Amino acid sequence: MLASEALAARAAYKVEIEAPKVLKDILEEHLDLARYATRTDISEDQFAYMVETVGEQVRQFASTEGWFDPETKATVTGEGDSRVVHISVDPGARTLIRRVDLEVTGPAATQNPQQVNEMRAKWGLPVGDPFRQADWDKAKEDALVALQSHTYYGAKQTASRARVEPDEHAADLSARFESGPAYVLGALEVEGTRRYPEQIVRNVNPLREGEPYRVERLLELQRAIQNQPYFSNVQVDLAEPTPAESADAAAKDETVVAPVKVRVREYPTHRVSSGVGFTTDTGAQVEGRYSYYNLFNRAWVLDTQARIEQKRQYGFIEAAMPPDSHTYRNSIYTSYERTIDVESTDLTSWRAGLKRSRSREKYDPTVSLDFYYDTLVPFGQPEQISKALVPAFAWTRRDVDNPVFPRRGNVISTQIGVAAKNILSDATFLRMYGRIRQYVPVGNRDLFIARLELGANMTSADPALIPASLRFRAGGTDSIRGYSYQSIGTPNGASVLPARFLGTGSLEYQYWFKPEWGVAAFWDMGTATNDLHGVKLYHGVGVGARWRSPVGPVQLDIAYGIQQNQFRPHISLGVAF
Incomplete structure (x- = not known):
């Protein structure tokens, strides 16, 4: 038994391949000699056969990359498990695209020549490019999708040919497409609603x-429906006519009115979720959420949330109506938030209000009426109670390529609110706030991020009369790194109090050495103050690690606060259940 295993082990060998990189990578992955190099059950006859036929396999794989006449030389050196197979490939001249002939028949040729020209302009395998089988297949598929995705839903490919002339190292391509009739959208047909109104x-x-x-x-x-809390799965498609109806419409140059079919799968009326996380700003956290989607048996949503962190506790209750015919949702809500010993201050904030909001493809406008009641307790000083009734308008714009891991685009949020003294408010003020985060891709993986945040409370009254939760502090993971959480504001004894004005900015470069792993270098700056004259700016610089985890982004930074001459870690991660 041991002797036979020792003999079999001598069948193992090494493979060295000399070829252009693109071909070498393919051969190292797919060539039989390379795939079986670590096998210990290969007989001498099997090994000899693979060496003898390696040229045929190389020719097969090389042809998919446009090399149709490669010369392959294989030599074996050494004995037993010390054998090395040297494979040298001279691929010769690569076959290039010499001619491309794309033809579209049917109504699109006369109704929409611009779309046909755009399809030809975006053809993925133009003249002069190397012929690759994968590119040829993809170019045909993309051309068909270009027709099908706009107006001509029933378009199809009717013929294709790639004529390769190995002696001339040239390939002539031709593809034929039939557009079929133009489609317009018909009535909506909804299936799958049982608990919640189809409306x-x-x-x-x-x-x-x-x-x-x-x-x-x-x-x-589809996205508009998925944004509603009622449906776990949504499918949207057109109701297709019969082939005979489609052919008849194309022959008569008529349009097809196709109903839009929507199939939904509903969530149960009760839903519970939870999560844990940690940030260096407020410490470890645990949170839970319970939602009931059919309050009063009218598809109202009761949403309750609770979050407990080491330095903050938060609770929220909302009752929201389903979207109306203008897609607006009306809701009533209340919340409680308490921060403990943040820069030697404790803050308890109660909030209640009414809201009318709409969530669209990119834009979220909100009109609200909120009542704030705050209790701020600086260390060793009397508590400061302030209240305000604030009608406000908020607007958010999301224009990113990926909502979880964006690489291109921006997110902008703005708020404006006003309060009048003696109308359930201690002071008259105008509050403005805005934030933008811009994402700029660099190369195939890297990323540049710029952030700007501005806020102001315009008032002639004592700032302490404005609820503390409507004023501003800076510092921390999502503000100015290198400084502790909300440590930049208005000094007051041992405490740092919220201020009237806020301005922060950040520049960050992320280098992604793997799709999921990256490193970052950044510079943050800004301030929070009651007085813009002689304002002091705080700067932080640092480096960090980034991980696109299955549950969301994880960020670990080490930053140096220049004004305070200190290093601080900043960590942000969370897991949902």
């Missing part, structure tokens, strides 16, 4: 009957 889907529908079919518009409807 919810119709109210958030952005489509218009009679508009030309575009796949982006169907996806917009």
